[in-house]
Amino acid sequence: MGKSFEAWGWSEKHPLIIAGPCSVETPEQLDETVAALVKQGVKIIRGGVWKPRTRPGSFEGVGAIALPWIQEVKKKYGVKFAIEVANPNHVKQALDADIDILWIGARSTVNPFTVQEIADSLKGVDIPIFVKNPVNPDLALWIGALERLDQAGLKRIGAIHRGFSNFNDTTYRNSPMWQLPIELKTKFPELPLINDPSHICGRRDLLFDVAQMALDLDFDGLIIESHRDPDHAWSDAAQQVTPGVLGDMLHRLKIRTINPENSEFQYQLEQIRGQIDDVDRELLEVLTRRMNLVAQAGEFKKMNNVAIFQIDRWKKVFKSRSEWAQAMRLNPEFIKELFRMIHSESISKQKEIMEDKQLEK
Known part of the structure:
Protein backbone atom coordinates (compact mmCIF):
# COMPACT_ATOMS: atom_id res chain seq x y z
CA MET A 1 0.00 0.00 0.00
CA LEU A 253 12.77 25.80 7.92
CA LYS A 254 15.80 23.63 7.17
CA ILE A 255 15.42 20.72 4.77
CA ARG A 256 17.79 17.95 5.78
CA THR A 257 19.76 15.73 3.43
CA ILE A 258 18.68 12.11 3.59
CA ASN A 259 21.44 10.26 1.75
CA PRO A 260 24.62 12.34 1.71
CA GLU A 261 27.36 11.12 -0.62
CA ASN A 262 30.16 12.08 1.79
CA SER A 263 31.97 8.77 2.49
CA GLU A 264 33.75 10.14 5.57
CA PHE A 265 30.43 11.20 7.04
CA GLN A 266 28.93 7.77 6.37
CA TYR A 267 31.93 6.05 8.00
CA GLN A 268 31.78 8.22 11.13
CA LEU A 269 28.00 7.82 11.38
CA GLU A 270 28.30 4.03 11.19
CA GLN A 271 30.91 4.11 13.96
CA ILE A 272 28.54 6.08 16.19
CA ARG A 273 25.64 3.79 15.33
CA GLY A 274 27.77 0.79 16.26
CA GLN A 275 28.39 2.33 19.67
CA ILE A 276 24.66 3.00 20.05
CA ASP A 277 23.98 -0.68 19.31
CA ASP A 278 26.46 -1.69 22.02
CA VAL A 279 24.85 0.65 24.55
CA ASP A 280 21.38 -0.61 23.66
CA ARG A 281 22.49 -4.18 24.34
CA GLU A 282 23.88 -3.06 27.70
CA LEU A 283 20.57 -1.32 28.46
CA LEU A 284 18.70 -4.55 27.77
CA GLU A 285 21.09 -6.52 29.95
CA VAL A 286 20.53 -4.03 32.80
CA LEU A 287 16.77 -4.19 32.24
CA THR A 288 16.94 -7.99 32.44
CA ARG A 289 18.77 -7.72 35.76
CA ARG A 290 16.11 -5.32 37.03
CA MET A 291 13.26 -7.64 36.04
CA ASN A 292 15.00 -10.56 37.75
CA LEU A 293 15.12 -8.48 40.93
CA VAL A 294 11.45 -7.59 40.44
CA ALA A 295 10.70 -11.33 40.24
CA GLN A 296 12.66 -11.95 43.46
CA ALA A 297 10.67 -9.20 45.17
CA GLY A 298 7.46 -10.79 43.87
CA GLU A 299 8.41 -14.18 45.28
CA PHE A 300 9.20 -12.58 48.63
CA LYS A 301 5.85 -10.74 48.63
CA LYS A 302 3.82 -13.88 47.97
CA MET A 303 5.69 -15.82 50.67
CA ASN A 304 4.67 -13.12 53.13
CA ASN A 305 1.20 -12.47 51.67
CA VAL A 306 2.03 -8.85 50.79
CA ALA A 307 0.16 -6.82 48.13
CA ILE A 308 1.92 -6.27 44.82
CA PHE A 309 1.38 -2.50 44.57
CA GLN A 310 2.62 -0.27 47.38
CA ILE A 311 1.88 3.39 46.79
CA ASP A 312 4.62 4.79 49.05
CA ARG A 313 7.30 2.81 47.21
CA TRP A 314 5.97 3.90 43.82
CA LYS A 315 5.91 7.57 44.86
CA LYS A 316 9.53 7.28 45.99
CA VAL A 317 10.62 5.64 42.73
CA PHE A 318 8.70 8.10 40.58
CA LYS A 319 10.14 11.13 42.41
CA SER A 320 13.74 9.95 42.78
CA ARG A 321 14.19 8.75 39.18
CA SER A 322 12.99 12.09 37.88
CA GLU A 323 15.45 13.88 40.16
CA TRP A 324 18.29 11.58 39.07
CA ALA A 325 17.42 12.26 35.44
CA GLN A 326 17.52 16.01 35.95
CA ALA A 327 20.93 15.75 37.64
CA MET A 328 22.18 13.75 34.65
CA ARG A 329 20.71 16.29 32.19
CA LEU A 330 18.10 13.87 30.90
CA ASN A 331 14.56 14.94 30.15
CA PRO A 332 12.61 14.27 33.39
CA GLU A 333 9.31 13.84 31.50
CA PHE A 334 10.87 11.18 29.30
CA ILE A 335 12.21 9.34 32.36
CA LYS A 336 8.82 9.56 34.09
CA GLU A 337 7.17 7.97 31.07
CA LEU A 338 9.90 5.33 30.86
CA PHE A 339 9.48 4.34 34.51
CA ARG A 340 5.71 4.28 34.19
CA MET A 341 6.17 1.61 31.53
CA ILE A 342 8.79 -0.26 33.57
CA HIS A 343 6.54 -0.12 36.64
CA SER A 344 3.56 -1.42 34.66
CA GLU A 345 5.65 -4.36 33.40
CA SER A 346 6.95 -5.01 36.91
CA ILE A 347 3.40 -5.23 38.27
CA SER A 348 2.45 -7.62 35.45
CA LYS A 349 5.45 -9.82 36.26
CA GLN A 350 4.66 -9.94 39.97
CA LYS A 351 0.98 -10.60 39.20
CA GLU A 352 2.02 -13.69 37.22
CA ILE A 353 4.02 -14.88 40.22
CA MET A 354 1.02 -14.41 42.53
CA GLU A 355 -1.28 -16.27 40.11
CA ASP A 356 1.17 -19.17 39.90
CA LYS A 357 1.04 -19.42 43.70
CA GLN A 358 -2.77 -19.53 43.62
CA LEU A 359 -2.68 -22.29 41.01
CA GLU A 360 -0.34 -24.32 43.23
CA LYS A 361 -2.90 -24.15 46.05
Whole structure:
Protein backbone atom coordinates (compact mmCIF):
# COMPACT_ATOMS: atom_id res chain seq x y z
CA MET A 1 0.00 0.00 0.00
CA GLY A 2 1.19 3.49 -0.79
CA LYS A 3 2.95 5.19 -3.67
CA SER A 4 5.29 8.16 -3.45
CA PHE A 5 4.36 11.63 -4.66
CA GLU A 6 6.61 11.00 -7.66
CA ALA A 7 4.55 7.92 -8.50
CA TRP A 8 1.44 10.09 -8.23
CA GLY A 9 2.86 12.18 -11.08
CA TRP A 10 3.15 15.28 -8.90
CA SER A 11 5.81 17.80 -9.80
CA GLU A 12 5.59 19.82 -6.55
CA LYS A 13 8.97 20.23 -4.89
CA HIS A 14 9.84 18.51 -1.62
CA PRO A 15 8.56 19.11 0.97
CA LEU A 16 4.98 19.48 -0.19
CA ILE A 17 3.27 22.53 1.32
CA ILE A 18 -0.50 22.78 1.72
CA ALA A 19 -1.81 25.92 3.43
CA GLY A 20 -5.02 27.84 3.87
CA PRO A 21 -7.71 28.81 6.36
CA CYS A 22 -9.18 26.45 8.90
CA SER A 23 -12.58 27.37 7.48
CA VAL A 24 -13.76 29.00 4.30
CA GLU A 25 -15.81 31.88 5.70
CA THR A 26 -16.68 34.36 2.94
CA PRO A 27 -15.73 34.87 -0.72
CA GLU A 28 -13.64 37.90 0.28
CA GLN A 29 -11.81 36.10 3.08
CA LEU A 30 -10.98 33.19 0.80
CA ASP A 31 -9.85 35.36 -2.12
CA GLU A 32 -7.61 37.60 0.00
CA THR A 33 -6.06 34.64 1.84
CA VAL A 34 -5.37 32.66 -1.34
CA ALA A 35 -3.93 35.72 -3.11
CA ALA A 36 -1.51 36.28 -0.24
CA LEU A 37 -0.56 32.59 -0.03
CA VAL A 38 0.17 32.43 -3.74
CA LYS A 39 2.62 35.32 -3.26
CA GLN A 40 4.41 33.12 -0.73
CA GLY A 41 4.73 30.33 -3.29
CA VAL A 42 1.90 28.11 -2.01
CA LYS A 43 0.29 26.12 -4.82
CA ILE A 44 -2.08 23.87 -2.89
CA ILE A 45 -4.74 25.49 -0.71
CA ARG A 46 -6.64 23.86 2.12
CA GLY A 47 -9.95 25.10 3.48
CA GLY A 48 -12.70 23.70 5.66
CA VAL A 49 -16.14 23.54 4.09
CA TRP A 50 -17.77 21.14 6.54
CA LYS A 51 -16.29 21.30 10.05
CA PRO A 52 -17.02 18.46 12.50
CA ARG A 53 -17.01 20.07 15.93
CA THR A 54 -16.95 18.51 19.37
CA ARG A 55 -20.07 20.28 20.66
CA PRO A 56 -23.27 21.46 18.95
CA GLY A 57 -23.59 25.17 18.47
CA SER A 58 -19.97 25.62 17.40
CA PHE A 59 -19.26 26.91 13.90
CA GLU A 60 -19.48 23.88 11.62
CA GLY A 61 -18.51 25.52 8.35
CA VAL A 62 -20.58 27.37 5.81
CA GLY A 63 -21.18 24.18 3.85
CA ALA A 64 -21.62 23.64 0.15
CA ILE A 65 -22.16 27.35 -0.60
CA ALA A 66 -18.36 27.66 -0.33
CA LEU A 67 -17.74 25.33 -3.27
CA PRO A 68 -18.40 27.96 -5.99
CA TRP A 69 -16.09 30.35 -4.14
CA ILE A 70 -13.40 27.68 -4.23
CA GLN A 71 -13.97 27.11 -7.94
CA GLU A 72 -13.48 30.82 -8.51
CA VAL A 73 -10.14 31.07 -6.67
CA LYS A 74 -8.90 27.89 -8.35
CA LYS A 75 -9.54 29.45 -11.72
CA LYS A 76 -8.30 32.92 -10.76
CA TYR A 77 -5.02 31.88 -9.10
CA GLY A 78 -4.27 28.53 -10.75
CA VAL A 79 -4.10 26.60 -7.48
CA LYS A 80 -5.19 23.13 -6.37
CA PHE A 81 -7.64 22.87 -3.50
CA ALA A 82 -8.01 20.33 -0.68
CA ILE A 83 -11.01 19.88 1.63
CA GLU A 84 -12.18 17.45 4.31
CA VAL A 85 -15.03 15.04 3.59
CA ALA A 86 -16.94 13.11 6.25
CA ASN A 87 -19.59 11.22 4.28
CA PRO A 88 -20.50 10.16 0.71
CA ASN A 89 -22.63 13.28 0.19
CA HIS A 90 -19.59 15.46 0.89
CA VAL A 91 -17.59 13.35 -1.58
CA LYS A 92 -20.18 13.78 -4.34
CA GLN A 93 -20.41 17.53 -3.87
CA ALA A 94 -16.62 17.87 -3.76
CA LEU A 95 -16.17 15.86 -6.95
CA ASP A 96 -18.93 17.82 -8.71
CA ALA A 97 -17.07 21.02 -7.76
CA ASP A 98 -13.76 19.73 -9.18
CA ILE A 99 -11.99 19.69 -5.82
CA ASP A 100 -8.46 18.37 -6.39
CA ILE A 101 -7.61 16.66 -3.08
CA LEU A 102 -9.67 15.17 -0.27
CA TRP A 103 -8.84 14.24 3.29
CA ILE A 104 -10.60 12.22 5.97
CA GLY A 105 -10.52 13.92 9.37
CA ALA A 106 -9.44 12.46 12.69
CA ARG A 107 -12.99 12.12 13.99
CA SER A 108 -14.02 10.17 10.89
CA THR A 109 -10.95 7.91 10.94
CA VAL A 110 -12.04 6.48 14.30
CA ASN A 111 -15.19 5.03 12.70
CA PRO A 112 -14.55 2.17 10.25
CA PHE A 113 -18.16 2.38 9.00
CA THR A 114 -17.68 6.02 8.01
CA VAL A 115 -14.36 5.33 6.31
CA GLN A 116 -15.85 2.38 4.42
CA GLU A 117 -18.76 4.51 3.19
CA ILE A 118 -16.33 7.15 1.93
CA ALA A 119 -14.15 4.48 0.32
CA ASP A 120 -17.16 2.92 -1.43
CA SER A 121 -18.26 6.34 -2.73
CA LEU A 122 -14.81 6.82 -4.30
CA LYS A 123 -14.61 3.52 -6.20
CA GLY A 124 -13.54 4.19 -9.77
CA VAL A 125 -12.40 7.73 -8.95
CA ASP A 126 -8.75 8.74 -9.33
CA ILE A 127 -8.26 11.50 -6.78
CA PRO A 128 -5.59 12.02 -4.12
CA ILE A 129 -6.94 11.38 -0.63
CA PHE A 130 -5.21 11.73 2.72
CA VAL A 131 -6.20 10.12 6.01
CA LYS A 132 -5.58 11.94 9.26
CA ASN A 133 -4.60 9.81 12.23
CA PRO A 134 -7.47 8.93 14.58
CA VAL A 135 -8.01 11.11 17.63
CA ASN A 136 -6.67 8.44 19.96
CA PRO A 137 -3.22 6.85 19.55
CA ASP A 138 -4.34 3.74 17.68
CA LEU A 139 -2.00 2.84 14.82
CA ALA A 140 -4.09 -0.15 13.74
CA LEU A 141 -7.14 2.08 13.27
CA TRP A 142 -5.10 4.51 11.16
CA ILE A 143 -3.72 1.69 9.00
CA GLY A 144 -7.19 0.15 8.71
CA ALA A 145 -8.60 3.37 7.26
CA LEU A 146 -5.79 3.55 4.71
CA GLU A 147 -6.35 -0.11 3.79
CA ARG A 148 -10.06 0.47 3.17
CA LEU A 149 -9.21 3.15 0.61
CA ASP A 150 -6.56 0.92 -0.93
CA GLN A 151 -9.03 -1.95 -1.27
CA ALA A 152 -11.51 0.41 -2.91
CA GLY A 153 -8.97 0.83 -5.72
CA LEU A 154 -7.67 4.29 -4.89
CA LYS A 155 -4.07 4.69 -6.05
CA ARG A 156 -3.06 8.06 -4.59
CA ILE A 157 -3.36 7.64 -0.83
CA GLY A 158 -1.44 9.57 1.81
CA ALA A 159 -1.46 10.07 5.58
CA ILE A 160 -1.61 13.18 7.74
CA HIS A 161 -0.12 13.20 11.23
CA ARG A 162 -2.12 15.70 13.31
CA GLY A 163 -1.29 14.46 16.80
CA PHE A 164 -3.26 12.47 19.36
CA SER A 165 -5.54 13.26 22.27
CA ASN A 166 -3.72 13.06 25.60
CA PHE A 167 -5.16 14.56 28.78
CA ASN A 168 -1.69 14.60 30.38
CA ASP A 169 -0.23 16.95 27.76
CA THR A 170 -0.29 20.59 28.87
CA THR A 171 1.86 21.87 25.99
CA TYR A 172 0.16 20.69 22.82
CA ARG A 173 -3.45 20.61 21.72
CA ASN A 174 -2.73 17.10 20.45
CA SER A 175 0.41 15.23 21.49
CA PRO A 176 2.77 14.53 18.54
CA MET A 177 3.67 11.01 19.73
CA TRP A 178 6.24 10.88 16.95
CA GLN A 179 6.82 7.16 17.38
CA LEU A 180 3.42 6.37 15.82
CA PRO A 181 3.89 8.14 12.45
CA ILE A 182 7.45 6.80 12.39
CA GLU A 183 6.10 3.27 12.82
CA LEU A 184 3.55 3.90 10.07
CA LYS A 185 6.33 5.07 7.72
CA THR A 186 8.43 2.06 8.67
CA LYS A 187 5.60 -0.29 7.71
CA PHE A 188 4.79 1.58 4.49
CA PRO A 189 7.94 3.42 3.30
CA GLU A 190 6.39 4.67 0.05
CA LEU A 191 3.26 6.05 1.70
CA PRO A 192 3.31 9.88 1.54
CA LEU A 193 3.23 11.24 5.08
CA ILE A 194 2.67 14.91 5.85
CA ASN A 195 2.55 16.72 9.17
CA ASP A 196 -0.16 19.04 10.48
CA PRO A 197 1.59 21.26 13.06
CA SER A 198 -1.47 23.49 13.38
CA HIS A 199 -3.62 20.81 15.01
CA ILE A 200 -0.73 19.40 17.02
CA CYS A 201 0.17 22.77 18.52
CA GLY A 202 -3.10 24.61 18.87
CA ARG A 203 -0.91 27.73 19.24
CA ARG A 204 0.90 29.57 16.51
CA ASP A 205 4.03 30.16 18.63
CA LEU A 206 4.79 26.41 18.64
CA LEU A 207 4.35 25.82 14.91
CA PHE A 208 7.92 26.31 13.75
CA ASP A 209 9.52 23.81 16.12
CA VAL A 210 6.98 21.08 15.33
CA ALA A 211 7.24 21.70 11.58
CA GLN A 212 11.04 21.54 11.78
CA MET A 213 10.85 18.31 13.76
CA ALA A 214 8.64 16.80 11.06
CA LEU A 215 11.14 17.74 8.35
CA ASP A 216 14.00 16.42 10.49
CA LEU A 217 12.11 13.10 10.56
CA ASP A 218 11.84 13.16 6.75
CA PHE A 219 8.10 13.82 6.50
CA ASP A 220 7.03 14.45 2.92
CA GLY A 221 5.29 17.74 3.59
CA LEU A 222 3.32 20.07 5.83
CA ILE A 223 -0.31 21.18 5.97
CA ILE A 224 -0.62 24.47 7.86
CA GLU A 225 -3.55 26.72 8.62
CA SER A 226 -3.21 30.30 7.36
CA HIS A 227 -5.77 33.11 7.43
CA ARG A 228 -5.73 36.73 6.29
CA ASP A 229 -6.72 37.82 9.83
CA PRO A 230 -6.13 34.91 12.24
CA ASP A 231 -7.29 36.65 15.40
CA HIS A 232 -10.74 37.11 13.89
CA ALA A 233 -11.03 33.67 12.29
CA TRP A 234 -14.36 31.92 12.83
CA SER A 235 -12.64 28.74 14.01
CA ASP A 236 -9.28 27.75 15.54
CA ALA A 237 -8.02 31.32 15.62
CA ALA A 238 -5.11 30.64 18.00
CA GLN A 239 -3.35 28.17 15.71
CA GLN A 240 -3.57 30.08 12.42
CA VAL A 241 -0.93 32.44 11.00
CA THR A 242 -1.02 35.12 8.34
CA PRO A 243 0.35 34.21 4.89
CA GLY A 244 3.29 36.56 5.55
CA VAL A 245 4.20 34.80 8.80
CA LEU A 246 3.80 31.46 7.05
CA GLY A 247 6.16 32.54 4.27
CA ASP A 248 8.78 33.62 6.80
CA MET A 249 8.46 30.31 8.64
CA LEU A 250 8.81 28.27 5.45
CA HIS A 251 11.91 30.29 4.56
CA ARG A 252 13.50 29.54 7.93
CA LEU A 253 12.77 25.80 7.92
CA LYS A 254 15.80 23.63 7.17
CA ILE A 255 15.42 20.72 4.77
CA ARG A 256 17.79 17.95 5.78
CA THR A 257 19.76 15.73 3.43
CA ILE A 258 18.68 12.11 3.59
CA ASN A 259 21.44 10.26 1.75
CA PRO A 260 24.62 12.34 1.71
CA GLU A 261 27.36 11.12 -0.62
CA ASN A 262 30.16 12.08 1.79
CA SER A 263 31.97 8.77 2.49
CA GLU A 264 33.75 10.14 5.57
CA PHE A 265 30.43 11.20 7.04
CA GLN A 266 28.93 7.77 6.37
CA TYR A 267 31.93 6.05 8.00
CA GLN A 268 31.78 8.22 11.13
CA LEU A 269 28.00 7.82 11.38
CA GLU A 270 28.30 4.03 11.19
CA GLN A 271 30.91 4.11 13.96
CA ILE A 272 28.54 6.08 16.19
CA ARG A 273 25.64 3.79 15.33
CA GLY A 274 27.77 0.79 16.26
CA GLN A 275 28.39 2.33 19.67
CA ILE A 276 24.66 3.00 20.05
CA ASP A 277 23.98 -0.68 19.31
CA ASP A 278 26.46 -1.69 22.02
CA VAL A 279 24.85 0.65 24.55
CA ASP A 280 21.38 -0.61 23.66
CA ARG A 281 22.49 -4.18 24.34
CA GLU A 282 23.88 -3.06 27.70
CA LEU A 283 20.57 -1.32 28.46
CA LEU A 284 18.70 -4.55 27.77
CA GLU A 285 21.09 -6.52 29.95
CA VAL A 286 20.53 -4.03 32.80
CA LEU A 287 16.77 -4.19 32.24
CA THR A 288 16.94 -7.99 32.44
CA ARG A 289 18.77 -7.72 35.76
CA ARG A 290 16.11 -5.32 37.03
CA MET A 291 13.26 -7.64 36.04
CA ASN A 292 15.00 -10.56 37.75
CA LEU A 293 15.12 -8.48 40.93
CA VAL A 294 11.45 -7.59 40.44
CA ALA A 295 10.70 -11.33 40.24
CA GLN A 296 12.66 -11.95 43.46
CA ALA A 297 10.67 -9.20 45.17
CA GLY A 298 7.46 -10.79 43.87
CA GLU A 299 8.41 -14.18 45.28
CA PHE A 300 9.20 -12.58 48.63
CA LYS A 301 5.85 -10.74 48.63
CA LYS A 302 3.82 -13.88 47.97
CA MET A 303 5.69 -15.82 50.67
CA ASN A 304 4.67 -13.12 53.13
CA ASN A 305 1.20 -12.47 51.67
CA VAL A 306 2.03 -8.85 50.79
CA ALA A 307 0.16 -6.82 48.13
CA ILE A 308 1.92 -6.27 44.82
CA PHE A 309 1.38 -2.50 44.57
CA GLN A 310 2.62 -0.27 47.38
CA ILE A 311 1.88 3.39 46.79
CA ASP A 312 4.62 4.79 49.05
CA ARG A 313 7.30 2.81 47.21
CA TRP A 314 5.97 3.90 43.82
CA LYS A 315 5.91 7.57 44.86
CA LYS A 316 9.53 7.28 45.99
CA VAL A 317 10.62 5.64 42.73
CA PHE A 318 8.70 8.10 40.58
CA LYS A 319 10.14 11.13 42.41
CA SER A 320 13.74 9.95 42.78
CA ARG A 321 14.19 8.75 39.18
CA SER A 322 12.99 12.09 37.88
CA GLU A 323 15.45 13.88 40.16
CA TRP A 324 18.29 11.58 39.07
CA ALA A 325 17.42 12.26 35.44
CA GLN A 326 17.52 16.01 35.95
CA ALA A 327 20.93 15.75 37.64
CA MET A 328 22.18 13.75 34.65
CA ARG A 329 20.71 16.29 32.19
CA LEU A 330 18.10 13.87 30.90
CA ASN A 331 14.56 14.94 30.15
CA PRO A 332 12.61 14.27 33.39
CA GLU A 333 9.31 13.84 31.50
CA PHE A 334 10.87 11.18 29.30
CA ILE A 335 12.21 9.34 32.36
CA LYS A 336 8.82 9.56 34.09
CA GLU A 337 7.17 7.97 31.07
CA LEU A 338 9.90 5.33 30.86
CA PHE A 339 9.48 4.34 34.51
CA ARG A 340 5.71 4.28 34.19
CA MET A 341 6.17 1.61 31.53
CA ILE A 342 8.79 -0.26 33.57
CA HIS A 343 6.54 -0.12 36.64
CA SER A 344 3.56 -1.42 34.66
CA GLU A 345 5.65 -4.36 33.40
CA SER A 346 6.95 -5.01 36.91
CA ILE A 347 3.40 -5.23 38.27
CA SER A 348 2.45 -7.62 35.45
CA LYS A 349 5.45 -9.82 36.26
CA GLN A 350 4.66 -9.94 39.97
CA LYS A 351 0.98 -10.60 39.20
CA GLU A 352 2.02 -13.69 37.22
CA ILE A 353 4.02 -14.88 40.22
CA MET A 354 1.02 -14.41 42.53
CA GLU A 355 -1.28 -16.27 40.11
CA ASP A 356 1.17 -19.17 39.90
CA LYS A 357 1.04 -19.42 43.70
CA GLN A 358 -2.77 -19.53 43.62
CA LEU A 359 -2.68 -22.29 41.01
CA GLU A 360 -0.34 -24.32 43.23
CA LYS A 361 -2.90 -24.15 46.05
